[in-house]
Amino acid sequence: MQIIDELLPKENKIYDKLEEYYDPQDIMMFDIETTGLSASSSFIYIIGYNIKMADGWHIFQLFNDDGESEPEIISHFMRELARYKYLIEFNGDSFDVPYVKKRLELINRRQGLDIPDNFEKVQQIDLYKLIRPFKKALGLANMKQKTIERFLGIDRIDQMNGGELIYVYFNYLTDKTAHERSLLLQHNRDDMEGMFFLTDIFALKKLSEGRLNFSGMEMINSNQLRLKLSFKPEYALGLSFAATDPLLIVSGKQDDAYISLPVSKGIFKYFYKDYKNYNYYPELDAAYHKDLASTLTDYTSCPAKASNCYTRLEGFFIKKYGFTEGQSFFPDDKESTGKSDAYIELSDEFLSDTELLNDYIRHIVHAIMTGAKTR
Numbered sequence: 071m072q073i074i075d076e077l078l079p080k081e082n083k084i085y086d087k088l089e090e091y092y093d094p095q096d097i098m099m100f101d102i103e104t105t106g107l108s109a110s111s112s113f114i115y116i117i118g119y120n121i122k123m124a125d126g127w128h129i130f131q132l133f134n135d136d137g138e139s140e141p142e143i144i145s146h147f148m149r150e151l152a153r154y155k156y157l158i159e160f161n162g163d164s165f166d167v168p169y170v171k172k173r174l175e176l177i178n179r180r181q182g183l184d185i186p187d188n189f190e191k192v193q194q195i196d197l198y199k200l201i202r203p204f205k206k207a208l209g210l211a212n213m214k215q216k217t218i219e220r221f222l223g224i225d226r227i228d229q230m231n232g233g234e235l236i237y238v239y240f241n242y243l244t245d246k247t248a249h250e251r252s253l254l255l256q257h258n259r260d261d262m263e264g265m266f267f268l269t270d271i272f273a274l275k276k277l278s279e280g281r282l283n284f285s286g287m288e289m290i291n292s293n294q295l296r297l298k299l300s301f302k303p304e305y306a307l308g309l310s311f312a313a314t315d316p317l318l319i320v321s322g323k324q325d326d327a328y329i330s331l332p333v334s335k336g337i338f339k340y341f342y343k344d345y346k347n348y349n350y351y352p353e354l355d356a357a358y359h360k361d362l363a364s365t366l367t368d369y370t371s372c373p374a375k376a377s378n379c380y381t382r383l384e385g386f387f388i389k390k391y392g393f394t395e396g397q398s399f400f401p402d403d404k405e406s407t408g409k410s411d412a413y414i415e416l417s418d419e420f421l422s423d424t425e426l427l428n429d430y431i432r433h434i435v436h437a438i439m440t441g442a443k444t445r
Contacts, residue, residue: 071146073141073180074131074255078263082210085127088269090305094122096155099149099265102166103258109172113140116254117170118262128264129262137243141177144170144185147250151188156176158265160215194350200243201271202279203440207320219264221307226351228258256336273305278439281305283325284424295333295418300433303327315351329434337384338399338413345379387413389406393433395426 078085082248088097099120106112115134120127122372130150132143147170151157159166169190174187188275202213235257243248281304290296307327320329342348348357349371357379358366387399390412398412414420421427 071142072131072133072135073146074129074133076129076131076259077125078127078129080126081327085266087308088266088272091269091272092156093354094127097122097158098151098154098164099139099158100151100166101159101261101265102170103168103235103254106238107165109169109176114142114143114170114173117143118258119147119150120262120265121150127266129259131258135251135256140173141181141183141185144174144177144359146184148174148186148188148239152186152191154192156194156195157189158195158197161196163194163199166438167194171317173243173307188410197265197268197271197395200275201268204274206441207210207439212354215261215264215268216403219267222267232257239318267308270308273303273307274439276305277303277307277327280436280437282428282432282435284431285326285428287421287427289333290330295301295335295386297331297333298328299431300326300328301330301428301435320435328374329431329438331388331434334389334401334413335385336387337382337402338387338415339380339382340397340399340401341367341376341380342374345374345376348374350374350378383415388415390414391434391437393430395429396420 088094101118102114103116103118104112104114111170113134115137119130119132122128132146134140134143157167158403170196171187171189174185177183179187198213201218202212205213208221210221231251235254238250238253249285282301283300283304284299286299286300288298290298320327338433342357345357348359349363349366350357350373351369351371353364353369357374363371382402383399390396394415396414399415400412
């Protein structure tokens, strides 16, 4: 077994971003390289892991350089893992962790060893699972780590995939060339460094959970009247993104972001729920509470029904997109019964209520980022 230890440069602040979310002394990141997909018929040739030490972040690579050191590198990794609370991986829940566990089980049984399984002692954090809900919002073609890294603006030195490197590894066991060794280690090393850049996924997750604050608004009148609501993510984004659904727009960059919504101008209806306490006045095309009947004797009326128990209001409105707070208005048409898309009035009361605006923005951002229904 060879142990390669690389101290990362302290001046690159990307390596410290993870510390916004976790105590670095509690964190290990890891990734493996294998000779196949089945743990029963292939084996591990590299385990890479990132840890924070007194002098900074290190990338360690445990290299099975002779084709026989797998038990040794798994044992070494398990001893290190026991020191940490959290294990960060990319698609590790589906592949890396089950693969190592299976290889550990086979090695212990076949070789009479007792290497401990310390996966049970840590909380696993799978970056793949964290970013998967945002695939559509971010416009990702697929969920491969390299694809996500390109989205984040990461340029990798490595140009070979894991499948191609299997042949390089077996050739290396025979030839032992420096070039082949470099290809094998570079691929894993880039995966390990890339995990630091993938920590922007944590900022996206925090944003989707509503960790943001309303910061301003403006009405934009171009081809269509739109309301732009600006907000600041509590955790700065190291990336830019835009998502649409299809008229809604959510855009974010660094510590500034906004949502842009189409504004409708016209007459809308507000439906009263307790229609049995109202009368409908056809001449006024509106419903009024029965307590007001004595003031409306000049007009004919009839008991209101759910379909006509409304008042009409002219103004500016935006869709609620499933938002449950605030009054709900509906388009003014003869078929409207309160079951179509609901709108909220852009009243002074709504536009001056910072808490309500925060809740509305949080609802919209969550819906767009996670692909939840907004209608």
